[in-house]
Amino acid sequence: MDEIEHQIHGRSRTPEEEILGIHKVIYSVRAGEEKFRQVGQDGGTATRLLAHALEVGLVNAFVTTGFTKSNSVFVLGSGVPMKAAPIIGSTTQDILATAGSKYTHGGVLAGLSDAAASFPNGRIGLVALPCELQGLWRLRTSLQGTYKFGGSGIVGGRPTLAIGVFCSKVYYHDKFVGDFIEKKHGVDPSKVTRNAIKHGRYRAFVGEEVVIDVPVKEVDALAVGSCKYCIDYTAELSDISVGGIGSPDGWNTVIVRTQLGERLFESARRANAIEAQPIDESSSARELLQRLVGKKKQNNAYYLRRGIRKDRVSLRAVTQVLQPSLMA
Ligand SMILES: Cc1cc2nc3c(=O)[nH]c(=O)nc-3n(C[C@H](O)[C@H](O)[C@H](O)COP(=O)(O)OP(=O)(O)OC[C@H]3O[C@@H](n4cnc5c(N)ncnc54)[C@H](O)[C@@H]3O)c2cc1C
Numbered sequence: 001m002d003e004i005e006h007q008i009h010g011r012s013r014t015p016e017e018e019i020l021g022i023h024k025v026i027y028s029v030r031a032g033e034e035k036f037r038q039v040g041q042d043g044g045t046a047t048r049l050l051a052h053a054l055e056v057g058l059v060n061a062f063v064t065t066g067f068t069k070s071n072s073v074f075v076l077g078s079g080v081p082m083k084a085a086p087i088i089g090s091t092t093q094d095i096l097a098t099a100g101s102k103y104t105h106g107g108v109l110a111g112l113s114d115a116a117a118s119f120p121n122g123r124i125g126l127v128a129l130p131c132e133l134q135g136l137w138r139l140r141t142s143l144q145g146t147y148k149f150g151g152s153g154i155v156g157g158r159p160t161l162a163i164g165v166f167c168s169k170v171y172y173h174d175k176f177v178g179d180f181i182e183k184k185h186g187v188d189p190s191k192v193t194r195n196a197i198k199h200g201r202y203r204a205f206v207g208e209e210v211v212i213d214v215p216v217k218e219v220d221a222l223a224v225g226s227c228k229y230c231i232d233y234t235a236e237l238s239d240i241s242v243g244g245i246g247s248p249d250g251w252n253t254v255i256v257r258t259q260l261g262e263r264l265f266e267s268a269r270r271a272n273a274i275e276a277q278p279i280d281e282s283s284s285a286r287e288l289l290q291r292l293v294g295k296k297k298q299n300n301a302y303y304l305r306r307g308i309r310k311d312r313v314s315l316r317a318v319t320q321v322l323q324p325s326l327m328a
Pocket residue numbers: 039040041042043044045046047048064065066084098099100101102103104105106107108127128129165166167168169170242243244245252253
C-alpha cells in the first residue's frame with residue numbers, strides 16, 4: 001500500500017492521514033444544478049464532477065456502473081433486473097443515466113479494459129468502489145497488469161481520472177435482489193427506481209413511493225463475505241473520493257487527494273458546477289467521519305489487531321508468510 005501511495009503521491013501517509021488516507025482537503029459538496037442533484041444518490045457530486053471533467057476535456061470517455069437494460073446475450077447480466085454492470089460512455093447523458101448507488105458489484109475494471117479497446121486514444125474517467133481501485137492499482141503494479149493493459153489506450157494502465165465512492169459493503173445479487181426484494185417483500189425488482197442506505201435504514205423506491213423501508217441490519221447477512229475484511233471505506237487510492245457520511249442530507253463529503261483531483265475540484269467550483277463548504281479538522285462532521293471510517297478499519301482488520309489465529313492457520317503457513325518479510 002505504501003509503495004502504491006508513493007507512486008500516486010510521491011510520499012507516505014502521515015500519522016494524521018492514517019484513517020482517511022493521503023489527502024489535501026475535505027469539503028461538503030453538492031452539484032450546482034438541480035438536474036444532477038435529482039438523479040444523484042446524495043448531492044449528485046460524483047456525477048457532476050465526472051460531467052465537468054468531460055466538459056473541460058480532461059476525459060473524453062468514462063466507465064461507470066449502471067443497471068443492464070439490454071436483453072442481448074452479449075451484454076453481461078443482460079435481462080436480469082437490478083444487475084449492476086460496467087457502462088462505457090462518452091456523453092453527459094450517459095453519465096446522468098448511471099447516477100445513483102447500486103448495492104451490488106458491477107465490475108468496472110472489466111469495463112476499463114473494454115474502454116481501452118473502444119477508445120484507443122481515450123482519456124478515460126473511472127468511477128469505482130474502494131476495492132476496485134485497490135484492484136486496479138495492484139494490477140498496475142504487477143507484471144500481469146502491465147501485460148493486460150500494455151499497448152492499450154490507457155497509458156501505463158491507468159485511467160486519466162479516478163473518482164472513488166465511499167463504501168461500507170455490497171450485497172450478493174441473488175440474495176439481495178432475488179431473495180430479499182423479490183421473494184421476501186414481494187417487490188418486482190424491475191420496477192425499483194432507486195435504492196438508498198442512510199441513517200441505518202435500507203429503502204427501495206418505485207418512483208416517489210417507498211416500497212421497502214427496513215433497518216439495514218435486516219440485510220447485513222446478505223453482504224458479500226470479502227467486505228468483512230475490507231479496511232478501505234473512503235477510496236483511498238482515488239484522485240477524489242465522494243461519500244455521504246459527515247455531510248447533511250442532500251450533500252456529499254468530498255476528499256480531494258491528488259493534484260489532478262484538486263484541479264478538477266477547483267475548476268468545477270469556478271464554473272459553479274458544484275457548491276462547496278470546507279469541513280474543518282476541528283468540526284463535529286470531521287470527528288464523525290474519522291470515527292466511522294476508523295471503526296471499519298478497526299472492526300475489519302481484526303486479523304491484524306489480534307494477530308494470526310493459530311486455530312485457522314498452520315504454523316507452516318505462518319512461517320511461509322512471515323519468511324520474506326523477516327529476510328527483507
Ligand atoms: C455499494 C455502495 C456502498 C456505499 N456505502 C456508503 C457508506 O457506507 N457511506 C457513505 O457515506 N457512502 C456510501 N456509498 C456512497 C454513496 O452511496 C454515494 O455513491 C456517494 O455519496 C456519492 O453520491 P453522489 O450523489 O455524488 O452520487 P452520484 O452522483 O449518484 O454518482 C454515483 C456514482 O457511483 C457509481 N456507482 C453506483 N453504484 C456503484 C457500484 N456498485 N460500483 C461502482 N460504482 C458505482 C455510479 O455509476 C455513479 O457514477 C456507497 C456507495 C455504494 C455504491
